[in-house]
Amino acid sequence: MAEKMTGAEIVIQALKDQGVEHIFGYPGGAVLPIYDAIFQQDKLEHILVRHEQGATHMAEGYARSTGKVGVVLVTSGPGATNAVTGLTDALLDSIPMVCLTGQVPTPLIGSDAFQECDTVGITRNCTKHNYLVKQVDELAQTIHEAFYIAASGRPGPVVIDIPKDVQFALGTYFKPTSQTDHQSYRPQTEGDLGAINEAVELMLNAQRPVFYTGGGVINAGPKASELLRELVELTGFPVTSTLMGLGAFPASDEKWLGMLGMHGTYEANLAMHDCDLMINIGARFDDRITGRIDAFSPNSTKVHVDIDPSSINKNVICDLPIIGDCEHVLEEMVRIWRTKTNAPRTDEIKPWLTKIADWKSVDCLRYEPSTDVIKPQFAIERLAEAVKDRDVYITTEVGQHQMWAAQYFPFEKPNRFMTSGGLGTMGYGLPAAVGVQVAHRDALVIDIAGEASVQMTMQEFSTAVQFRLPIKVFILNNEYMGMVRQWQELLHGSRYSQSYSQSIPDFVKLAEAMGGRGIRVEDPEKLDAAIAEMLDYDGPVLFDCRVSKQENCLPMIPSGKAHNEMILPDTADIGNIIDEKGKSLV
16 A cells, blocks of 8 residues: 655655664764654664764674664765775675665755765665665665665665655655566576586585585575585585685584685695585685685586676686575585485595595694783684683674684584675674674674774774673784784785884773773783673673784785695794795795
């Protein structure tokens, strides 16, 4: 049934009808009619952020941990431009988001009015789709369509730019229907059965197979992760994952090889290099995974399952493309496998599994323990041990601590690890943790952070305090931009240009100034007690964990090198590694 209401009321009603419960936003002149409509209802909870970038990262954390679309509301001009980083982050990591932006009244568009910018133009390349709504009667349909686009196919962010006069205007509201879908956007979800059957035949004959999984498995929903686990059990094949795919397969399983790529494990990278069959499910062959393209898994037959046709053959040429949703393709793989055999191929690939066991015995994640200073790896191991019996959600900032979290924190379930993968956005983790906590009020949410990265969005700690969201910000404080320092050591002769933080805030006092709790620890023997204190506090915490200053994140594939050219922890001088021809590997 059609109903008359203002544009602002249409926005709120459309969000309700889309099942939205939370909005992350910041008011301004061009969206005041919508904020007035928010004030006059009690179904949608608005989370007031401190900066629009924080709103987008909160929506990302919310979406990543729930599978729902995250919703952002910002004003025109700087409100929209401040959201660009989070929109780009969501695009690269396939996070469903709808961002509502205010715009100056339609008669003023193009006149350089106060707080006017070309939001559609600016966001065209960092969104999956965007709209400028000039007619109020088109507003409801546009919002419903935006949710469909954001959540279907390869998920991503959608921007809806709404002029202020459209928000005031009286228009017709239509509820979402089966015809809400975009007329020309029809993502293919069901993979070609012939290609899936061919993939299973390859799996039945491979001698050195490996599953290479990505964030697409998690985006496909919890059933996809269950099907992945079933398929691995049925086949007996080893499995690795990208950073974004961690948790889709349990880290405690013996078939798990650890994360793949630049800071992946020795066994995962060598398995990828030496395999004869690679089954890529929901990953996009990004450069952090592949290393040198012409040396990437040189002798393997490559199967690539992806819902996004543009990802097929974009970076790596595959032998068997399967375009479709990971859940559907995995379900068919399981079904077809069962029609051909009920036994895993463990005996047939025993030499391959033995070789992988040899690689695992290298223990590539070992590090030199210390009783004098807290090692960052040790800090994460102790944190993981302290929360092993709890359903914990982890976010991270970006840098060394992010890679250490991926290496040393064991993820057993999907949707429990939220991080910035493709864009590598410093400052992502704290607001993302706020978004996760909004979605899971009773859960334990921890942001594993670096002292440099966390300062980029530190003001959002105040949001956590205001809304009584007990996030824990676990800062590995080495007083450096750690990954920058590591690369300067490797590539620039240890010339640490601007990577040392000479004026770090007192995080304990900062937490207290914002109304939260601050804890600092430097002694390894006191670490467990300090972590327990952090977990026991019923409120937001900044945990300042002082760690060794010049620890490097290893293993590491140097830029432009192949998977079998890894730097391991026992290398004496990682700044001067040379191959047998005298050429530097770094």
